[in-house]
Amino acid sequence: MPSEKAFVFSVLLITNTKLMNTEALKTSLRDNPFTRWAMLLTVGFVLAANYYFYDALSPLKSTLTKEFGFTSTDFGLFVSVYSIPNVFFLMAVMGGIILDKLGIRRTGFMFIAFMTLGALVTAYGASDMYRNNGLGYAFMSSFMPGYSPELKMMLLGRFLFGLGAETSIVVISKIIVKWFKGKELALAFGVKLGLARTGSFLAFNLSPILIEAEAGWTVATWFAAFFVTSALLVFLIYMMFDLKLDRQVEHGGLLSKSEEFQFSDLTKLLMNRSFIYVTLLCLTFYSAVFPFLSFSADFFLNKFGMSIKESGFISSLLPVGTMIFTPLFGFFVDKYGKAASLMIYGSLILVTVHLIFAFTGLTPYVMMVILGVAFSLVPAAMWPSVAKMVDETRIGSAYGFMFSVQNLGLWAFPILAGVVLDGTNPEGTSQLDYTYTMLMFACLGVFGLLFALLLKREDKVSGYGLELPSNSK
Numbered sequence: 001m002p003s004e005k006a007f008v009f010s011v012l013l014i015t016n017t018k019l020m021n022t023e024a025l026k027t028s029l030r031d032n033p034f035t036r037w038a039m040l041l042t043v044g045f046v047l048a049a050n051y052y053f054y055d056a057l058s059p060l061k062s063t064l065t066k067e068f069g070f071t072s073t074d075f076g077l078f079v080s081v082y083s084i085p086n087v088f089f090l091m092a093v094m095g096g097i098i099l100d101k102l103g104i105r106r107t108g109f110m111f112i113a114f115m116t117l118g119a120l121v122t123a124y125g126a127s128d129m130y131r132n133n134g135l136g137y138a139f140m141s142s143f144m145p146g147y148s149p150e151l152k153m154m155l156l157g158r159f160l161f162g163l164g165a166e167t168s169i170v171v172i173s174k175i176i177v178k179w180f181k182g183k184e185l186a187l188a189f190g191v192k193l194g195l196a197r198t199g200s201f202l203a204f205n206l207s208p209i210l211i212e213a214e215a216g217w218t219v220a221t222w223f224a225a226f227f228v229t230s231a232l233l234v235f236l237i238y239m240m241f242d243l244k245l246d247r248q249v250e251h252g253g254l255l256s257k258s259e260e261f262q263f264s265d266l267t268k269l270l271m272n273r274s275f276i277y278v279t280l281l282c283l284t285f286y287s288a289v290f291p292f293l294s295f296s297a298d299f300f301l302n303k304f305g306m307s308i309k310e311s312g313f314i315s316s317l318l319p320v321g322t323m324i325f326t327p328l329f330g331f332f333v334d335k336y337g338k339a340a341s342l343m344i345y346g347s348l349i350l351v352t353v354h355l356i357f358a359f360t361g362l363t364p365y366v367m368m369v370i371l372g373v374a375f376s377l378v379p380a381a382m383w384p385s386v387a388k389m390v391d392e393t394r395i396g397s398a399y400g401f402m403f404s405v406q407n408l409g410l411w412a413f414p415i416l417a418g419v420v421l422d423g424t425n426p427e428g429t430s431q432l433d434y435t436y437t438m439l440m441f442a443c444l445g446v447f448g449l450l451f452a453l454l455l456k457r458e459d460k461v462s463g464y465g466l467e468l469p470s471n472s473k
Protein backbone atom coordinates (compact mmCIF):
# COMPACT_ATOMS: atom_id res chain seq x y z
CA MET A 1 0.00 0.00 0.00
CA PRO A 2 2.71 2.57 0.90
CA SER A 3 4.54 1.73 -2.33
CA GLU A 4 1.30 2.24 -4.25
CA LYS A 5 0.97 5.70 -2.64
CA ALA A 6 4.55 6.48 -3.48
CA PHE A 7 3.91 5.47 -7.08
CA VAL A 8 0.80 7.67 -7.36
CA PHE A 9 2.73 10.54 -5.73
CA SER A 10 5.64 10.19 -8.21
CA VAL A 11 3.29 10.10 -11.17
CA LEU A 12 1.57 13.24 -9.89
CA LEU A 13 4.92 14.97 -9.33
CA ILE A 14 6.22 14.09 -12.80
CA THR A 15 2.97 15.19 -14.43
CA ASN A 16 3.00 18.41 -12.45
CA THR A 17 6.65 19.15 -13.33
CA LYS A 18 5.91 18.44 -16.99
CA LEU A 19 2.93 20.75 -16.83
CA MET A 20 5.03 23.47 -15.18
CA ASN A 21 7.72 23.10 -17.84
CA THR A 22 5.15 23.24 -20.62
CA GLU A 23 3.64 26.29 -18.94
CA ALA A 24 7.08 27.93 -18.76
CA LEU A 25 7.67 27.22 -22.44
CA LYS A 26 4.21 28.43 -23.37
CA THR A 27 4.64 31.68 -21.57
CA SER A 28 8.30 32.27 -22.40
CA LEU A 29 9.20 35.59 -24.01
CA ARG A 30 9.74 34.04 -27.43
CA ASP A 31 6.11 32.96 -27.55
CA ASN A 32 4.98 36.54 -27.41
CA PRO A 33 5.02 37.83 -31.04
CA PHE A 34 5.47 41.42 -29.89
CA THR A 35 8.57 40.59 -27.83
CA ARG A 36 9.97 38.31 -30.54
CA TRP A 37 9.73 40.97 -33.25
CA ALA A 38 10.94 43.65 -30.83
CA MET A 39 14.07 41.53 -30.29
CA LEU A 40 14.51 41.32 -34.07
CA LEU A 41 14.30 45.11 -34.30
CA THR A 42 16.82 45.45 -31.46
CA VAL A 43 19.47 43.25 -33.07
CA GLY A 44 18.48 44.68 -36.47
CA PHE A 45 19.58 48.07 -35.14
CA VAL A 46 22.99 46.58 -34.31
CA LEU A 47 23.23 45.17 -37.84
CA ALA A 48 22.15 48.46 -39.41
CA ALA A 49 24.92 50.27 -37.48
CA ASN A 50 27.41 47.62 -38.63
CA TYR A 51 26.43 48.02 -42.32
CA TYR A 52 26.25 51.83 -41.95
CA PHE A 53 29.84 52.02 -40.80
CA TYR A 54 31.02 49.56 -43.47
CA ASP A 55 29.64 51.86 -46.20
CA ALA A 56 29.92 55.30 -44.56
CA LEU A 57 33.16 56.28 -46.31
CA SER A 58 32.31 54.87 -49.73
CA PRO A 59 30.59 58.03 -51.04
CA LEU A 60 33.53 60.05 -49.64
CA LYS A 61 36.34 58.53 -51.74
CA SER A 62 36.94 61.82 -53.54
CA THR A 63 36.91 63.67 -50.18
CA LEU A 64 39.58 61.30 -48.82
CA THR A 65 41.67 61.98 -51.93
CA LYS A 66 41.27 65.73 -51.46
CA GLU A 67 41.90 65.74 -47.69
CA PHE A 68 44.54 63.00 -47.25
CA GLY A 69 45.80 62.35 -50.81
CA PHE A 70 44.30 58.81 -50.87
CA THR A 71 44.91 57.03 -54.20
CA SER A 72 42.36 54.49 -55.49
CA THR A 73 44.68 51.74 -54.22
CA ASP A 74 44.74 53.36 -50.73
CA PHE A 75 40.96 53.46 -50.75
CA GLY A 76 40.81 49.81 -51.86
CA LEU A 77 43.23 48.90 -49.04
CA PHE A 78 41.04 50.72 -46.55
CA VAL A 79 37.91 48.85 -47.70
CA SER A 80 39.64 45.46 -47.75
CA VAL A 81 41.46 45.57 -44.40
CA TYR A 82 38.04 44.80 -42.84
CA SER A 83 38.41 41.24 -44.08
CA ILE A 84 41.98 40.51 -42.95
CA PRO A 85 41.07 39.14 -39.48
CA ASN A 86 38.36 36.98 -41.04
CA VAL A 87 40.52 35.56 -43.82
CA PHE A 88 43.94 35.23 -42.21
CA PHE A 89 42.92 34.51 -38.60
CA LEU A 90 39.67 32.73 -39.62
CA MET A 91 37.92 35.06 -37.18
CA ALA A 92 34.38 34.28 -38.39
CA VAL A 93 34.98 30.54 -37.89
CA MET A 94 36.72 31.12 -34.53
CA GLY A 95 33.92 33.49 -33.54
CA GLY A 96 31.41 30.67 -34.19
CA ILE A 97 33.42 28.33 -31.94
CA ILE A 98 33.71 31.01 -29.22
CA LEU A 99 29.98 31.59 -29.57
CA ASP A 100 29.27 27.90 -28.96
CA LYS A 101 31.50 27.94 -25.89
CA LEU A 102 30.70 31.30 -24.26
CA GLY A 103 27.12 31.83 -25.43
CA ILE A 104 25.31 34.69 -27.12
CA ARG A 105 25.61 37.43 -24.48
CA ARG A 106 29.32 37.32 -23.76
CA THR A 107 30.36 36.64 -27.38
CA GLY A 108 27.98 39.27 -28.75
CA PHE A 109 29.11 41.92 -26.29
CA MET A 110 32.80 41.15 -26.86
CA PHE A 111 32.64 41.32 -30.68
CA ILE A 112 30.32 44.34 -30.83
CA ALA A 113 32.77 46.05 -28.44
CA PHE A 114 35.61 45.31 -30.91
CA MET A 115 33.44 46.72 -33.68
CA THR A 116 32.85 49.89 -31.63
CA LEU A 117 36.51 50.31 -30.75
CA GLY A 118 37.43 49.91 -34.43
CA ALA A 119 34.85 52.49 -35.51
CA LEU A 120 36.09 55.02 -32.95
CA VAL A 121 39.76 54.46 -33.91
CA THR A 122 38.87 54.96 -37.61
CA ALA A 123 37.05 58.23 -36.88
CA TYR A 124 39.94 59.35 -34.67
CA GLY A 125 42.42 58.59 -37.50
CA ALA A 126 40.53 60.96 -39.79
CA SER A 127 40.05 63.67 -37.17
CA ASP A 128 41.79 67.04 -36.76
CA MET A 129 42.53 66.06 -33.15
CA TYR A 130 44.76 63.24 -34.42
CA ARG A 131 46.24 65.25 -37.30
CA ASN A 132 47.29 68.03 -34.91
CA ASN A 133 49.87 65.69 -33.40
CA GLY A 134 47.33 63.75 -31.33
CA LEU A 135 47.99 60.45 -29.58
CA GLY A 136 49.75 58.00 -31.90
CA TYR A 137 50.40 60.49 -34.72
CA ALA A 138 54.18 60.58 -34.19
CA PHE A 139 54.31 56.79 -33.99
CA MET A 140 52.24 56.31 -37.15
CA SER A 141 54.54 58.77 -38.93
CA SER A 142 57.67 56.85 -37.88
CA PHE A 143 57.37 53.89 -40.31
CA MET A 144 56.31 53.11 -43.90
CA PRO A 145 56.53 56.71 -45.10
CA GLY A 146 54.79 55.73 -48.36
CA TYR A 147 51.52 55.54 -46.40
CA SER A 148 50.14 58.60 -44.61
CA PRO A 149 49.70 58.48 -40.80
CA GLU A 150 45.97 59.09 -41.35
CA LEU A 151 45.68 56.05 -43.60
CA LYS A 152 47.62 53.87 -41.13
CA MET A 153 45.43 54.81 -38.14
CA MET A 154 42.27 54.38 -40.22
CA LEU A 155 43.50 50.97 -41.41
CA LEU A 156 44.05 49.91 -37.79
CA GLY A 157 40.53 51.07 -36.93
CA ARG A 158 38.90 49.26 -39.84
CA PHE A 159 40.87 46.09 -39.02
CA LEU A 160 39.43 46.10 -35.47
CA PHE A 161 36.00 46.94 -36.85
CA GLY A 162 36.14 43.94 -39.24
CA LEU A 163 37.34 41.68 -36.43
CA GLY A 164 34.15 42.41 -34.51
CA ALA A 165 31.67 43.00 -37.32
CA GLU A 166 31.68 39.62 -39.10
CA THR A 167 31.37 37.55 -35.92
CA SER A 168 28.62 39.84 -34.68
CA ILE A 169 26.64 38.90 -37.84
CA VAL A 170 27.10 35.21 -36.97
CA VAL A 171 25.96 35.94 -33.38
CA ILE A 172 22.87 37.77 -34.65
CA SER A 173 22.01 34.86 -36.98
CA LYS A 174 22.06 32.59 -33.91
CA ILE A 175 19.87 35.06 -32.05
CA ILE A 176 17.30 34.94 -34.87
CA VAL A 177 17.29 31.14 -34.72
CA LYS A 178 16.92 31.26 -30.94
CA TRP A 179 13.80 33.47 -31.07
CA PHE A 180 12.20 32.35 -34.35
CA LYS A 181 12.94 28.64 -34.70
CA GLY A 182 9.67 26.83 -35.32
CA LYS A 183 7.99 30.18 -36.04
CA GLU A 184 8.53 32.72 -38.86
CA LEU A 185 12.25 31.88 -39.32
CA ALA A 186 12.70 32.56 -43.08
CA LEU A 187 10.72 35.78 -42.93
CA ALA A 188 12.74 36.86 -39.88
CA PHE A 189 15.98 36.25 -41.83
CA GLY A 190 14.63 38.30 -44.74
CA VAL A 191 13.62 41.18 -42.46
CA LYS A 192 17.01 40.98 -40.70
CA LEU A 193 18.78 41.44 -44.06
CA GLY A 194 16.40 44.27 -44.92
CA LEU A 195 17.29 46.07 -41.67
CA ALA A 196 20.99 45.55 -42.29
CA ARG A 197 20.67 47.08 -45.75
CA THR A 198 18.81 50.07 -44.27
CA GLY A 199 22.16 50.89 -42.66
CA SER A 200 23.86 50.89 -46.08
CA PHE A 201 21.06 52.98 -47.57
CA LEU A 202 21.44 55.59 -44.82
CA ALA A 203 25.23 55.63 -45.16
CA PHE A 204 25.13 56.47 -48.88
CA ASN A 205 22.66 59.30 -48.32
CA LEU A 206 23.68 60.73 -44.93
CA SER A 207 27.48 60.81 -45.31
CA PRO A 208 27.37 63.23 -48.31
CA ILE A 209 25.08 65.53 -46.26
CA LEU A 210 27.19 65.33 -43.10
CA ILE A 211 30.45 66.28 -44.85
CA GLU A 212 28.89 69.70 -45.41
CA ALA A 213 28.42 70.27 -41.66
CA GLU A 214 29.77 73.52 -40.24
CA ALA A 215 32.04 71.63 -37.87
CA GLY A 216 33.81 70.03 -40.86
CA TRP A 217 33.58 66.93 -43.03
CA THR A 218 34.74 64.60 -40.22
CA VAL A 219 31.26 64.94 -38.69
CA ALA A 220 30.41 62.14 -41.16
CA THR A 221 33.02 59.76 -39.70
CA TRP A 222 32.25 60.64 -36.05
CA PHE A 223 28.53 60.19 -36.66
CA ALA A 224 29.20 56.72 -38.10
CA ALA A 225 31.37 55.82 -35.10
CA PHE A 226 28.75 57.02 -32.59
CA PHE A 227 26.05 55.08 -34.42
CA VAL A 228 28.11 51.92 -33.81
CA THR A 229 28.68 52.95 -30.16
CA SER A 230 24.93 53.32 -29.67
CA ALA A 231 24.52 49.80 -31.11
CA LEU A 232 26.69 48.48 -28.27
CA LEU A 233 24.33 50.11 -25.77
CA VAL A 234 21.29 48.72 -27.58
CA PHE A 235 22.85 45.27 -27.42
CA LEU A 236 22.99 45.62 -23.61
CA ILE A 237 19.19 45.96 -23.66
CA TYR A 238 18.97 42.82 -25.79
CA MET A 239 21.20 40.97 -23.30
CA MET A 240 18.69 41.57 -20.50
CA PHE A 241 15.91 39.94 -22.51
CA ASP A 242 18.20 37.11 -23.59
CA LEU A 243 19.03 36.39 -19.95
CA LYS A 244 15.36 36.45 -19.03
CA LEU A 245 14.49 34.04 -21.83
CA ASP A 246 17.26 31.64 -20.79
CA ARG A 247 15.97 31.68 -17.23
CA GLN A 248 12.45 31.04 -18.45
CA VAL A 249 13.29 28.03 -20.60
CA GLU A 250 15.66 26.76 -17.92
CA HIS A 251 18.53 26.24 -20.35
CA GLY A 252 21.99 27.74 -20.08
CA GLY A 253 21.73 28.75 -23.74
CA LEU A 254 20.38 27.59 -27.04
CA LEU A 255 23.20 25.18 -27.82
CA SER A 256 23.82 21.86 -26.16
CA LYS A 257 27.18 20.20 -25.67
CA SER A 258 26.69 17.99 -28.72
CA GLU A 259 26.39 21.11 -30.88
CA GLU A 260 29.90 22.30 -30.14
CA PHE A 261 32.21 22.63 -33.10
CA GLN A 262 34.62 19.83 -33.93
CA PHE A 263 37.31 20.04 -36.58
CA SER A 264 36.00 16.85 -38.20
CA ASP A 265 32.87 18.90 -39.03
CA LEU A 266 34.95 21.05 -41.33
CA THR A 267 36.24 17.99 -43.18
CA LYS A 268 32.67 16.78 -43.62
CA LEU A 269 31.65 20.17 -44.99
CA LEU A 270 34.57 20.17 -47.41
CA MET A 271 33.52 16.77 -48.78
CA ASN A 272 30.04 18.06 -49.54
CA ARG A 273 29.98 19.17 -53.20
CA SER A 274 26.80 21.21 -52.90
CA PHE A 275 28.28 23.07 -49.94
CA ILE A 276 31.50 23.74 -51.88
CA TYR A 277 29.56 25.13 -54.86
CA VAL A 278 27.38 27.33 -52.69
CA THR A 279 30.49 28.60 -50.84
CA LEU A 280 32.23 29.40 -54.13
CA LEU A 281 29.08 31.12 -55.37
CA CYS A 282 29.05 33.10 -52.11
CA LEU A 283 32.69 34.10 -52.67
CA THR A 284 32.33 35.17 -56.30
CA PHE A 285 28.85 36.69 -56.13
CA TYR A 286 29.46 38.79 -53.00
CA SER A 287 32.90 39.83 -54.35
CA ALA A 288 31.13 41.26 -57.38
CA VAL A 289 28.65 43.15 -55.17
CA PHE A 290 30.14 44.50 -51.92
CA PRO A 291 33.48 45.74 -53.40
CA PHE A 292 31.54 47.15 -56.36
CA LEU A 293 29.21 48.96 -53.96
CA SER A 294 32.21 50.46 -52.14
CA PHE A 295 33.45 51.98 -55.42
CA SER A 296 30.03 52.60 -56.99
CA ALA A 297 29.49 56.18 -55.78
CA ASP A 298 32.91 57.16 -57.13
CA PHE A 299 32.11 55.32 -60.37
CA PHE A 300 28.89 57.31 -60.92
CA LEU A 301 30.66 60.51 -59.97
CA ASN A 302 33.37 59.91 -62.60
CA LYS A 303 31.38 58.24 -65.38
CA PHE A 304 28.27 60.42 -65.28
CA GLY A 305 29.79 63.61 -63.83
CA MET A 306 27.44 63.61 -60.84
CA SER A 307 27.73 65.35 -57.47
CA ILE A 308 28.75 63.44 -54.32
CA LYS A 309 25.15 63.58 -53.08
CA GLU A 310 23.59 62.30 -56.31
CA SER A 311 26.11 59.50 -56.79
CA GLY A 312 25.65 58.46 -53.13
CA PHE A 313 21.88 58.40 -53.69
CA ILE A 314 22.20 56.17 -56.78
CA SER A 315 24.42 53.75 -54.86
CA SER A 316 21.79 53.61 -52.13
CA LEU A 317 19.19 52.37 -54.66
CA LEU A 318 20.87 48.96 -54.47
CA PRO A 319 20.20 48.48 -50.72
CA VAL A 320 16.72 50.04 -51.16
CA GLY A 321 15.82 47.37 -53.72
CA THR A 322 17.07 44.62 -51.41
CA MET A 323 15.12 46.00 -48.43
CA ILE A 324 11.93 45.34 -50.38
CA PHE A 325 12.80 42.29 -52.47
CA THR A 326 14.76 40.10 -50.02
CA PRO A 327 11.82 39.39 -47.67
CA LEU A 328 9.59 38.84 -50.76
CA PHE A 329 11.94 36.32 -52.37
CA GLY A 330 12.48 34.69 -48.96
CA PHE A 331 8.72 34.19 -48.75
CA PHE A 332 8.72 32.81 -52.33
CA VAL A 333 11.49 30.30 -51.53
CA ASP A 334 9.65 29.17 -48.39
CA LYS A 335 6.44 28.62 -50.29
CA TYR A 336 7.45 27.53 -53.80
CA GLY A 337 11.16 26.56 -53.62
CA LYS A 338 13.22 27.06 -56.82
CA ALA A 339 16.18 28.28 -54.76
CA ALA A 340 18.86 26.90 -57.12
CA SER A 341 17.12 28.49 -60.13
CA LEU A 342 16.79 31.84 -58.37
CA MET A 343 20.56 31.82 -57.69
CA ILE A 344 21.14 31.27 -61.43
CA TYR A 345 18.81 34.16 -62.38
CA GLY A 346 20.45 36.44 -59.79
CA SER A 347 23.95 35.68 -61.13
CA LEU A 348 22.80 36.21 -64.73
CA ILE A 349 21.34 39.63 -63.88
CA LEU A 350 24.55 40.57 -62.05
CA VAL A 351 26.75 39.84 -65.09
CA THR A 352 24.39 41.72 -67.43
CA VAL A 353 24.29 44.85 -65.26
CA HIS A 354 28.09 44.97 -64.80
CA LEU A 355 28.59 44.62 -68.58
CA ILE A 356 26.08 47.43 -69.16
CA PHE A 357 28.00 49.59 -66.66
CA ALA A 358 31.28 48.79 -68.41
CA PHE A 359 30.23 49.43 -72.00
CA THR A 360 27.18 51.69 -72.09
CA GLY A 361 26.04 55.00 -70.68
CA LEU A 362 22.54 53.71 -69.80
CA THR A 363 20.93 55.45 -66.84
CA PRO A 364 22.38 54.02 -63.61
CA TYR A 365 19.13 54.64 -61.69
CA VAL A 366 17.28 51.72 -63.30
CA MET A 367 20.39 49.54 -63.41
CA MET A 368 20.94 49.86 -59.65
CA VAL A 369 17.35 48.83 -58.91
CA ILE A 370 17.79 45.80 -61.22
CA LEU A 371 21.04 44.99 -59.44
CA GLY A 372 19.04 45.20 -56.20
CA VAL A 373 16.81 42.40 -57.57
CA ALA A 374 19.91 40.25 -58.23
CA PHE A 375 21.26 41.06 -54.76
CA SER A 376 17.96 39.90 -53.26
CA LEU A 377 17.50 36.75 -55.35
CA VAL A 378 20.84 35.19 -54.43
CA PRO A 379 20.98 35.94 -50.65
CA ALA A 380 17.28 35.06 -50.16
CA ALA A 381 17.86 31.69 -51.83
CA MET A 382 21.43 31.01 -50.67
CA TRP A 383 21.29 31.25 -46.86
CA PRO A 384 18.20 29.03 -46.36
CA SER A 385 19.63 26.52 -48.89
CA VAL A 386 22.65 25.95 -46.66
CA ALA A 387 20.24 24.81 -43.94
CA LYS A 388 19.10 22.01 -46.29
CA MET A 389 22.65 20.79 -46.96
CA VAL A 390 24.08 20.97 -43.47
CA ASP A 391 22.82 19.49 -40.23
CA GLU A 392 21.09 22.14 -38.15
CA THR A 393 23.55 21.65 -35.29
CA ARG A 394 26.43 22.55 -37.62
CA ILE A 395 24.85 25.57 -39.24
CA GLY A 396 26.94 28.07 -37.21
CA SER A 397 30.21 26.48 -38.31
CA ALA A 398 28.95 26.32 -41.90
CA TYR A 399 28.01 30.02 -41.99
CA GLY A 400 31.28 30.93 -40.22
CA PHE A 401 33.27 28.98 -42.83
CA MET A 402 31.35 30.58 -45.71
CA PHE A 403 31.92 34.06 -44.21
CA SER A 404 35.66 33.43 -43.95
CA VAL A 405 35.92 32.23 -47.56
CA GLN A 406 33.72 35.12 -48.72
CA ASN A 407 36.00 37.56 -46.89
CA LEU A 408 38.90 36.39 -49.06
CA GLY A 409 37.06 38.09 -51.93
CA LEU A 410 36.03 41.10 -49.84
CA TRP A 411 39.72 41.50 -49.01
CA ALA A 412 41.26 40.93 -52.46
CA PHE A 413 38.82 42.61 -54.84
CA PRO A 414 38.69 46.14 -53.38
CA ILE A 415 42.50 46.21 -53.57
CA LEU A 416 42.44 44.82 -57.12
CA ALA A 417 39.74 47.32 -58.11
CA GLY A 418 41.96 50.16 -56.82
CA VAL A 419 45.07 48.75 -58.50
CA VAL A 420 43.23 48.33 -61.83
CA LEU A 421 41.89 51.88 -61.54
CA ASP A 422 45.30 53.38 -60.76
CA GLY A 423 46.90 51.21 -63.45
CA THR A 424 44.48 52.12 -66.22
CA ASN A 425 44.25 55.85 -65.50
CA PRO A 426 47.18 58.24 -65.89
CA GLU A 427 48.20 59.93 -62.61
CA GLY A 428 46.29 63.13 -61.85
CA THR A 429 43.53 62.36 -64.37
CA SER A 430 40.40 64.36 -63.58
CA GLN A 431 37.88 61.71 -64.67
CA LEU A 432 38.59 58.07 -63.83
CA ASP A 433 37.79 55.42 -66.44
CA TYR A 434 36.16 52.42 -64.73
CA THR A 435 35.79 50.12 -67.79
CA TYR A 436 38.37 47.52 -66.73
CA THR A 437 37.28 47.59 -63.11
CA MET A 438 33.68 46.89 -64.17
CA LEU A 439 34.90 44.09 -66.46
CA MET A 440 36.63 42.53 -63.47
CA PHE A 441 33.33 42.54 -61.54
CA ALA A 442 31.50 41.09 -64.57
CA CYS A 443 34.05 38.22 -64.74
CA LEU A 444 33.40 37.45 -61.08
CA GLY A 445 29.70 37.31 -61.92
CA VAL A 446 30.41 34.81 -64.72
CA PHE A 447 32.18 32.52 -62.20
CA GLY A 448 29.22 32.95 -59.85
CA LEU A 449 26.86 31.90 -62.65
CA LEU A 450 28.98 28.81 -63.32
CA PHE A 451 28.87 27.77 -59.63
CA ALA A 452 25.11 28.39 -59.50
CA LEU A 453 24.65 26.09 -62.55
CA LEU A 454 26.88 23.42 -60.99
CA LEU A 455 24.92 23.71 -57.75
CA LYS A 456 21.63 23.09 -59.54
CA ARG A 457 23.09 20.10 -61.40
CA GLU A 458 24.56 18.67 -58.19
CA ASP A 459 21.22 19.05 -56.44
CA LYS A 460 19.75 16.41 -58.74
CA VAL A 461 22.41 13.97 -57.51
CA SER A 462 22.56 14.92 -53.82
CA GLY A 463 18.79 15.23 -53.41
CA TYR A 464 18.91 18.13 -50.95
CA GLY A 465 15.77 19.47 -52.60
CA LEU A 466 16.93 23.04 -53.19
CA GLU A 467 14.13 23.42 -55.75
CA LEU A 468 11.47 22.35 -53.25
CA PRO A 469 9.58 24.60 -50.81
CA SER A 470 11.18 25.03 -47.37
CA ASN A 471 8.82 22.84 -45.36
CA SER A 472 8.98 19.89 -47.77
CA LYS A 473 12.53 18.99 -46.70
Ligand SMILES: C[C@H](NC(=O)[C@@H](N)CCCCN)C(=O)O
Pocket residue numbers: 050051054166169193196286290379403406
Ligand atom coordinates in the same frame (compact mmCIF):
# COMPACT_ATOMS: atom_id res chain seq x y z
C1 LIG B 1 24.34 37.95 -44.85
C2 LIG B 1 25.25 38.64 -45.80
N1 LIG B 1 26.38 39.20 -45.07
C3 LIG B 1 27.61 38.79 -45.29
O1 LIG B 1 27.79 37.93 -46.12
C4 LIG B 1 28.74 39.33 -44.48
N2 LIG B 1 29.69 38.29 -44.29
C5 LIG B 1 29.43 40.46 -45.22
C6 LIG B 1 28.94 41.79 -44.86
C7 LIG B 1 29.85 42.88 -45.41
C8 LIG B 1 29.15 44.20 -45.51
N3 LIG B 1 28.57 44.66 -44.35
C9 LIG B 1 24.50 39.75 -46.53
O2 LIG B 1 24.62 40.90 -46.14
O3 LIG B 1 23.80 39.39 -47.50
